[in-house]
Amino acid sequence: MAQLALLLIFGFSSSCNGYFVYLNRSGTISEIPSNIPTNATKIDLRNNIISSFGPRAFSNFTSLLMLEASENPLVSIDYTAFEDTKIDNLILAYTQLTQIPDLNAPSLRHLHMQGHPGITHVDFVHLTLLYSRLRLLNVSICSINYTRWPENTTEVTIKNFDLTRNDLNTLSNGAMNSWRRLSFLYLEETGLSTFGCSYINDTELIILKLSRNHLTEFPDLQCVGQTLEILGLARNLITAVAKEDFRDLVTLVSLDLKANRISRLDEPLTMDEHHFNAQIRQDKEMEHKKVSESCPLCSISREFIFHADTASHLSTKKLYLCKAWHRKNQDGK
Template sequence: MEPFILLFWIFAVPGHTFVLQSGVNVTVMQNISAEDDLWADQRLDYSTEALNTEKEKKSEEEVTMKEAEEEMDTDEEHGVQKAKRVKQTRESDVKSKVLEKIEEQQGQNLYEHDMSDVTKPILTAQNTSHSQDIEEQEEHLPPTMATISQRVLNLHTESVTAPSSFSFTSRGPEAVAARAGPTAKGPFTVESKNKPKDNMKLKAKKKKALKVKAKKSKVTKKAKKLKKFKRERKLKPTTPSYFPYFEDHYCPSECSCYGRVVQCSNKNLDKIPYGIPYNSRYILLMNNHIDSIQLKLLSEYDSMEFLVLSNNYLIDETVEGSFEGIKSLKRLYVERNLLQSIPNDLPVTLEELRLDGNQVSVIPATIFGRCPNLLILSLSNNSLGSKSSTIPPGVLLPLGKLRTLTLSYNQLASVPLQLPLSLRELYLRGNRIQRLQGDMFWGKAELQVLDLSANRLTDKGLGKAALLNASRLESLNLEGNLLKQVPLHLPHSIKTLNLEGNFISSIGKDAFISMPQLEHLGLARNKITKVALGAFRVLPLLHQLDMSHNTLQQVPRQLPLWLHSATFSHNKIRVIPRDAFCWGQGNESPLSRLVMVHLQYNLIDLGHLDTLAFRCLRGFQVVQFY
């Protein structure tokens, strides 16, 4: 009986080789079949539990991946790439686990398919007829047989767990037990009873690690953002805190920029616009509503040479300290504002200052000590000299380079004293000046142009010493005064003399004898009725003579032959003498240089006109009668 059973087992299980002892009988095989049934149920339970555990792991990993993706979405590109790599790694892990599970299920199905041919007929045959006998015999088995059957069962379990390609040769109970132990290696191992607890611990560790990783990623993200902000801040150009666009290529929206010229005029601005480039040379802000200048704004413009703030609403308080520290400013126009005094913080480099049309009434004694390079100073249309106040003597002496001084249309009663000797042009039109004092200059001055028009000068006010030190004077304008005769003792250097709009009634023979260089003479709008014979003959360089709007009854006799233009319109002329334009020795006179003779609006009778009076002229069209 024993050999038969042994042969049957060998043929029924061709994939496994068992060496059994001779003491094994049929009851052992029956015991194996029963144990095999029990093992199959347990294996099904473990498989179900393992599948559930894997599903929970997968769901937790998906949740973790979603959280990581949500956190990493807000990160930068480096964080996004890192999240993609983490996602790919986890997806590969999940795929590998799923593949392992599929392979395990395929192995189990293969094993069940292989064992069905062997165990199923035995279990069917023996369970139907001997199931009760197996249970009864199992209780009464000797200890040795029970041990053998248990070992055989362990051997059978090992064969199920191990791959079908493995072959085991049992060399004894110890070898079989060692093979069936939990340390057996292979792609499929029997899970221990403590594995669920280990899985829970592993989940906790993974969850904790993910939290730490997320926290580190947030800290890293903040650090990266801070680093990026600092880097961008370093890259930005250094500009004042009040405006970030003082770049050379920028132009404020309110202005128009042409190279280094910034045109902001006529824009209804109430303040200087921010953003004007620092390299600007000309800044034009006239005709606006600017009432104040931002403190220390203009001092930042190192290249600015010309600043125009004309026709605005600036007052003393709002410009105090505004012009201090400007390094290159040469021309400053602050005309037609509301200033009552000259700014005391003018830059040293200033060469031209225009304060016309303000309310300046006083010039402090030390105001111009800061501007030794000033060349042009204009203070017309102010209130200088009002309330019996005058300009202090010598207040302008610190301006050792001053060339042009304009004090027109003020309320000055006298010419300022002790003016700089460097002065070349002095404009005093529209004041209340009645006389010129001899100490106007303390030495030989360089004065070339003097305008005293529209004042109250009289014949006595122009004494002998009035212009004694103005030996280089070339142009003297005395229009609109109270003179009754041509002034005497005028400098010999005068080339242009304007005596229009006075009360001169006659011209004497020696009236211009002291002015041999006179070229332009204006005597219009006087009351001249008589001119002495040869009064203008002493002027060898006279080119232009204007005697319109007088009461002349004839053209003056012996006019200079080198005269180019003569105007006698708006008089009462009836006669043109023969020697008025053409005169000389004998009957033949040289050709005249006259180009134009105006005789309109007179009482000349063309029917009784002496044609010999025009014999030396170059053409009849030279004389204009109408």
């Protein structure tokens, strides 16, 4: 343990498979250490007291691919800080930045900016033009309440996008229609009351997470019906589920609807040759509360197992309705 502490205080360098890593998480450095080898491909300065990266701060590290600088009190990064590097992955979580920095970093493909309550506005038009090769963007756990989105004619390369825990409340029509490579979208706990194809029409979503919002209806997702595999809708205000909701979701593997206000369910959810048959079975891996005979959806955990009608849908499909909330009829029955 003492040796590890010394390594963290004075800096630790290692080489593996052609990658040269420098790590210093001592919590004491306020500027970029002078003893970092110039051939470093990854620099980890997390959990220190660095407040800024000045002009050409990393330009000597021409092989630099990744910088981890989270949990520093960063307030500014100069536009030229990464000039002449090969920076591909920039991790700046939980700093004191109040905007996504403009950087001369044409090789950047992964940008992690989560945990910035001071970030309230994001211009995705400017951002996607500046970082034209960006594949992953994480701006979760911020305070974003204003966004500007690219026109449908703009080619956006982002594949993985996380906006979880922001203050969006609504999205502009066509917001991500030009994000044609988008496969993983996380919009949990953003205050959204509506969502559907008008925001994601030309994407190739595989995973869509919309839990902990204010959705009252099952969203129209026919535009991603040929690609969507995982859909998270837990802890919304959805009151009904119908077989039409799944009509176009031919690749869906997992659907999470737990802790909604479902009071009506098409049972059985029998569908035609392009869709699934459904049957209810109790999840044997969890304990269950005593369930009223008039409320078959009120158990702690139940799941729908969707069985394929045709050879093209042989994989088992699951719909989770854990802790489903049953709304009684006005007559109390």
